[in-house]
Amino acid sequence: xxxxxxxxxxxxSKEYEHGWSVNYEADEAPAGLNEGxxxxxxxxxxxxxxxxxxxxxxxxxxxxxxxxxxxxxxxPKIDLQALKYYSAPKQSKKPKNLNEVDPELIAIYERxxxxxNEQKRLQxxxxxxxxxxxxxxxxxxxxxxxxxxxxxxFSEAVKEHPELIKKYLxxxxxxxxxxxxxxxxxxxxxxxxxYIPKGVRCPMxxxxxxRINAANTGQFERTLIVAExxxxxxxxxxxxxPQRDENQLHAAVVExxxxxxxxVKYSTVQNWFPGDKEGKGGIxxxxxxxxxCAGDYSKISWTQVETGSAVTWKYPSCILKGxxxxxxxxxxAVTNNYQQADTGTKMIHIGKNTKSRIVSKGIxxxxxxxxxxxxxxxxxxxQHAINFSQCDSLLMGNACGAHTFPYIDIANPTAxxxxxxxxxxxGEDQIFYCNQRGIATEDAVALIVNGYAKEVLNQLPMExxxxxxxxxxxxxxGSVG
Amino acid sequence: MxxxxxxxxxxxxxxxxxxxxxxxxxxxxxxxxxxxxSGKSTLASxxxxxxxxxxxxxxxxxxxxxxLELSPEDRAREGVFLAFQYPIEIPGVSTTNFLRTALNQxxxxxxxxxxxxxxxxxxxxxxxxxxxxxQKLLSRSLNEGFSGGEKKRNEIFQMAMLEPxxxxxxxxxxxxxxDALRIVSNGVNKLKSPSTATIVVTHYQRLLDYIVPDVVHxxxxxxxxxxxxxxxxxxxxxxxxxxxxxEVDTAKATA
Numbered sequence: 001x002x003x004x005x006x007x008x009x010x011x012x013s014k015e016y017e018h019g020w021s022v023n024y025e026a027d028e029a030p031a032g033l034n035e036g037x038x039x040x041x042x043x044x045x046x047x048x049x050x051x052x053x054x055x056x057x058x059x060x061x062x063x064x065x066x067x068x069x070x071x072x073x074x075x076p077k078i079d080l081q082a083l084k085y086y087s088a089p090k091q092s093k094k095p096k097n098l099n100e101v102d103p104e105l106i107a108i109y110e111r112x113x114x115x116x117n118e119q120k121r122l123q124x125x126x127x128x129x130x131x132x133x134x135x136x137x138x139x140x141x142x143x144x145x146x147x148x149x150x151x152x153x154f155s156e157a158v159k160e161h162p163e164l165i166k167k168y169l170x171x172x173x174x175x176x177x178x179x180x181x182x183x184x185x186x187x188x189x190x191x192x193x194x195y196i197p198k199g200v201r202c203p204m205x206x207x208x209x210x211r212i213n214a215a216n217t218g219q220f221e222r223t224l225i226v227a228e229x230x231x232x233x234x235x236x237x238x239x240x241x242p243q244r245d246e247n248q249l250h251a252a253v254v255e256x257x258x259x260x261x262x263x264v265k266y267s268t269v270q271n272w273f274p275g276d277k278e279g280k281g282g283i284x285x286x287x288x289x290x291x292x293c294a295g296d297y298s299k300i301s302w303t304q305v306e307t308g309s310a311v312t313w314k315y316p317s318c319i320l321k322g323x324x325x326x327x328x329x330x331x332x333a334v335t336n337n338y339q340q341a342d343t344g345t346k347m348i349h350i351g352k353n354t355k356s357r358i359v360s361k362g363i364x365x366x367x368x369x370x371x372x373x374x375x376x377x378x379x380x381x382x383q384h385a386i387n388f389s390q391c392d393s394l395l396m397g398n399a400c401g402a403h404t405f406p407y408i409d410i411a412n413p414t415a416x417x418x419x420x421x422x423x424x425x426x427g428e429d430q431i432f433y434c435n436q437r438g439i440a441t442e443d444a445v446a447l448i449v450n451g452y453a454k455e456v457l458n459q460l461p462m463e464x465x466x467x468x469x470x471x472x473x474x475x476x477x478g479s480v481g
Numbered sequence: 482m483x484x485x486x487x488x489x490x491x492x493x494x495x496x497x498x499x500x501x502x503x504x505x506x507x508x509x510x511x512x513x514x515x516x517x518x519s520g521k522s523t524l525a526s527x528x529x530x531x532x533x534x535x536x537x538x539x540x541x542x543x544x545x546x547x548x549l550e551l552s553p554e555d556r557a558r559e560g561v562f563l564a565f566q567y568p569i570e571i572p573g574v575s576t577t578n579f580l581r582t583a584l585n586q587x588x589x590x591x592x593x594x595x596x597x598x599x600x601x602x603x604x605x606x607x608x609x610x611x612x613x614x615x616q617k618l619l620s621r622s623l624n625e626g627f628s629g630g631e632k633k634r635n636e637i638f639q640m641a642m643l644e645p646x647x648x649x650x651x652x653x654x655x656x657x658x659x660d661a662l663r664i665v666s667n668g669v670n671k672l673k674s675p676s677t678a679t680i681v682v683t684h685y686q687r688l689l690d691y692i693v694p695d696v697v698h699x700x701x702x703x704x705x706x707x708x709x710x711x712x713x714x715x716x717x718x719x720x721x722x723x724x725x726x727x728e729v730d731t732a733k734a735t736a
Contacts, residue, residue, distance in 0.1 A: 427569070428532070429569050430569050430570075430571055432529075432531055432532070432553060432569075433565065433568070433569040433571070434571075434579075434583075435530070435552070435553035435554045435557065436529050436530075436553055436554075436556075436557050436562075436563050436565075437557055437579070437580075437583035437639065437643065438554055438557035438558045438583045438584075438586045438587040438590070438643070439554060439582055439583050439586055440554050440586065441554070443582065443586065447571070447574055447578075447579070447582060448571055448574065450573070450574070451571055451572055451573025451574035451622070452572060452573055453573070454573035455573070
């Protein structure tokens with residue numbers, strides 16, 4: 001069998017590739033959500049008092065908030081008291097370096113195609129591997145530290161760089177921002193921290209790979225990226241989870257701070273378990289991602305390929321505070337079977353001559369619902385702000401839905417805001433045309449969908465782009481027939 | 482090479498083809514002419530395997546195989562090529578990428594190794610010259626924003642790349658100016674060989690000045706009502722289709 005044949009075979013025979021789980025001895029918090037659990041997590045992580053207080057404040061705030069219901073998604077109420085808020089693989093002693101990390105944990109990542117071995121790894125990417133509630137390994141730390149770049153787990157950053165965490169934690173996504181952000185602030189267990197000093201261009205892609213393994217456990221992690229003046233970093237995020245019948249909650253927070261002339265590029269390939277064909281199981285992905293272009297001429301660019309999760313609720317946003325700052329959002333969101341996605345962005349123009357660009361490509365198949373929700377806000381002082389939004393929807397079949405909810409709010413008459421939207425169906429004609437040239441239907445769909453999403457896929461780093469293309473084809477497997 | 486026997490086909494319950502018989506041998510060029518609505522394009526679509534058409538009777542043997550049993554992609558892989566009357570646009574997919582996928586799937590079907598990038602590009606260069614097509618056009622999204630002439634030229638370019646056994650040109654001349662017509666026809670003529678055959682579906686005789694047919698068939702009301710040499714096409718050009726219609730209608734009335 002040729003290699004292509006094998007690939008085709010793989011594509012047609014497997015559903016969700018990362019649906020396996022492993023049994024490891026875990027250190028877990030008992031189920032339930034209360035102040036005691038928060039103290040338990042904080043003490044487990046040997047946190048300073050100020051952080052515990054911050055968590056407790058967040059918990060109190062969260063208790064006064066109601067779960068949002070405005071999103072165009074439907075799911076049964078989540079019993080937050082039934083979840084466990086901390087689960088970590090037991091390690092006899094804390095590994096000091098990669099060589100001391102339990103080989104079993106390394107093997108989990110090997111199986112996901114993520115090598116944590118620096119020698120084997122392509123030189124271009126450093127990884128922070130987050131398994132359930134903790135970071136299990138971070139590669140290339142030493143190489144990066146020579147440039148003054150800090151790249152480590154959030155827990156380690158709390159211990160090693162408390163002044164930075166204290167300064168930036170919650171500065172972009174405040175505790176009271178929304179229900180899930182408040183919950184995350186109370187119970188977050190780990191995540192990644194990245195600091196790029198002034199004038200440094202990070203020589204490799206930094207990435208976090210999130211893996212949920214444990215059952216009945218929520219994953220709540222935080223990512224904090226600080227890019228000082230005139231620095232540059234490209235950050236990647238990948239996620240997978242085992243196939244389980246019950247739904248699992250993932251409520252993350254990502255904060256990005258960009259000083260003057262700094263540029264941060266954040267790319268996500270989200271492939272959480274989407275639930276089975278009947279809509280059973282899958283991850284609830286309720287994530288708050290926001291960046292602030294604090295300094296003049298700074299730039300933050302979000303690129304996301306969303307193929308997984310049963311329910312997605314996610315709006316990576318940019319606050320364009322610095323004059324001449326730029327915010328970008330490129331998104332491909334694919335839903336199949338019973339998946340629901342309500343995703344988009346917010347571009348808040350505060351500074352003068354700020355620019356934002358939104359390119360959203362939704363693809364719906366099966367019985368799924370796919371919504372784009374975006375807000376463009378131009379504040380009074382934002383002279384000559386420019387926004388361009390393009391929201392396209394592609395429908396496959398007759399049982400799915402595509403929705404667009406654009407909100408535009410302009411307080412300055414010099415603003416230029418453009419919004420374009422299209423809805424199309426994958427035509428029988430297009431598929432027949434491909435068939436007539438010898439291309440099988442599944443491959444024709446992959447070709448057409450990748451063409452449709454090309455503008456977004458082009459934004460991804462090379463290695464990720466190839467992965468994302470395969471993922472798109474896999475997600476839409478069997479949706480035309 | 483191709484043998485069509487008593488082919489009946491309908492769309493949404495309406496019969497369009499009502500008993501087509503046609504024999505095409507290697508090396509031959511057949512022209513299928515006829516007034517609008519006679520079933521010319523339907524015949525082309527049925528041979529290519531378009532799903533909307535239901536074959537209700539008859540058989541089609543292509544190189545010893547039951548063509549109608551094969552999926553559209555397998556028909557293409559067996560060597561049937563349809564140049565579309567209205568080529569389809571696929572945004573974001575370049576002609577190059579499209580053809581590379583197509584060619585390699587065809588090669589895989591035939592048990593051949595996929596062409597590597599270098600070999601593929603040199604094949605492209607060779608075929609590009611044949612239909613006088615610009616490389617720039619091939620890196621643009623397939624057919625998107627192409628002029629009518631560019632689309633048709635691109636069809637013939639694809640035909641050149643895929644090297645089919647049987648090519649069916651569905652009204653390839655429609656919408657072409659005289660220069661484009663010449664280029665497209667030249668391409669088709671250069672691709673002719675003793676082992677391949679061509680079916681040219683056209684409304685007008687004009688194209689047949691360039692692509693000279695061995696046999697001309699007239700399709701009317703879903704049947705081939707007259708077959709002849711290339712002179713038949715000239716006669717149709719002068720006299721129109723009315724006399725054929727009358728002949729058929731009279732024959733019907735007396736039957």
